[in-house]
Amino acid sequence: DTAVSQTPKYLVTQMGNDKSIKCEQNLGHDTMYWYKQDSKKFLKIMFSYNNKELIINETVPNRFSPKSPDKAHLNLHINSLELGDSAVYFCASSQATSGGAETQYFGPGTRLLVL
Amino acid sequence: DQQVKQNSPSLSVQEGRISILNCDYTNSMFDYFLWYKKYPAEGPTFLISISSIKDKNEDGRFTVFLNKSAKHLSLHIVPSQPGDSAVYFCAASTGTYKYIFGTGTRLKVLA
Numbered sequence: 343d344t345a346v347s348q349t350p351k352y353l354v355t356q357m358g359n360d361k362s363i364k365c366e367q368n369l370g371h372d373t374m375y376w377y378k379q380d381s382k383k384f385l386k387i388m389f390s391y392n393n394k395e396l397i398i399n400e401t402v403p404n405r406f407s408p409k410s411p412d413k414a415h416l417n418l419h420i421n422s423l424e425l426g427d428s429a430v431y432f433c434a435s436s437q438a439t440s441g442g443a444e445t446q447y448f449g450p451g452t453r454l455l456v457l
Numbered sequence: 458d459q460q461v462k463q464n465s466p467s468l469s470v471q472e473g474r475i476s477i478l479n480c481d482y483t484n485s486m487f488d489y490f491l492w493y494k495k496y497p498a499e500g501p502t503f504l505i506s507i508s509s510i511k512d513k514n515e516d517g518r519f520t521v522f523l524n525k526s527a528k529h530l531s532l533h534i535v536p537s538q539p540g541d542s543a544v545y546f547c548a549a550s551t552g553t554y555k556y557i558f559g560t561g562t563r564l565k566v567l568a
Contacts, residue, residue, distance in 0.1 A: 346500070373554060385501070385546060385558040397554045432500050438554075445491070446556065448500030 345369050346449040348433050354455045355423060363418045363452045365433030373397075374416035375434040375446065376408060385432070391416055392438060428456045460484045461549050463559035471567050476534040478562050480547035483528065487549040487557075492521060492532045495544045495561070504545070505532070537566045 346367045355361055367374065375398075376388040390398035394410040405421045416433060430451045436444035462481045470476045480490075488509040493501035507514040507521045507530070514521050520533045534541055544561040 375554075375556075377558075382560065383544070384560050387556060387558075390554040392554060400555075434500070444550075445503045445506065446501075448493075448502070450498070450500050 346433055346435055346447050348431075348449040348452050350452060351450065352453050352455075354457065356457055357423055357425060359423050360419070360421045361423060361454070362420070363431055363433075363454075365416045365418070365449055367414055367433075367435040367447070369435055369437070369447060371435040371437045371447070372413055373436045373438050373444065374410065374413075375436075376416065376418050377432040377434065377448075379430040379432060379451070381429070389416075389418075423456045425456050428454055430454070459560075460487075461547060461557045461559040463545075463547060463562045465562050466560070467563040467565070469565045469567060470537045472539055473536045476532075476537045476541065476564055476566065478532040478534075478545050478547075478564065480530045480532075480559055481528060482530075482549050482557075484549070484551070484557075485525075485528065486551045488552055489550045490521070490523060490530050491548045491550075491556070492519075493546045493548060493558075494541075495546060501546055534564075537564075539566050539568050542566045 349364045373392045379385045388402045389408045391410045407419045410416045433449040434446040436446045491506040492504040495501040505519045523530045546561045548556045548558045550556045
């Protein structure tokens with residue numbers, strides 16, 4: 343029954359590897375997001391997708407490639423992982439309304455540790 | 458260039474008293490503000506929001522106040538309960554699918 347789910351919950355990997363994080367929402371929302379929460383607990387938006395189209399890309403390195411196969415899924419693929427990529431990654435979704443008055447529903451987060 | 462700031466990293470309050478969490482912002486184009494609550498090992502959950510055309514919004518024990526001239530908003534929780542202990546984030550938006558979050562304030566409600 344989870345509204346926004348992410349897999350895996352934990353990910354430990356070596357520098358230089360490629361990894362993917364999956365996100366699925368069953369709320370029927372048309373907008374999905376990826377956020378990164380770093381060691382200072384700063385929650386920063388990375389990408390926004392609306393109806394499978396990229397809307398926001400917040401100067402994220404092109405090693406990060408989001409993919410939205412349909413409105414319910416937004417996966418995040420990361421190439422050549424670096425130590426600084428270690429963080430908690432949150433997926434979120436919302437239903438667009440005029441004026442940006444949307445409530446975002448967050449997944450539980452994926453804790454990525456790059457060694 | 459942090460546009461949304463929560464200057465108090467932590468706050469302790471006695472059960473039954475009022476908790477006041479503060480948030481300041483710099484971008485006058487923000488037109489929508491939200492508060493989220495986060496428990497450990499979980500994602501943030503929506504608490505309450507306010508549009509820039511209002512100065513107050515209330516939902517049960519939670520009230521958000523917006524002072525646009527001061528670029529300041531606050532969340533009041535009354536009465537505070539131990540279950541309110543969590544990290545609280547404020548967020549702001551210009552209505553373009555982009556939300557800027559503050560760094561959070563850890564609230565501890567003491568029984």
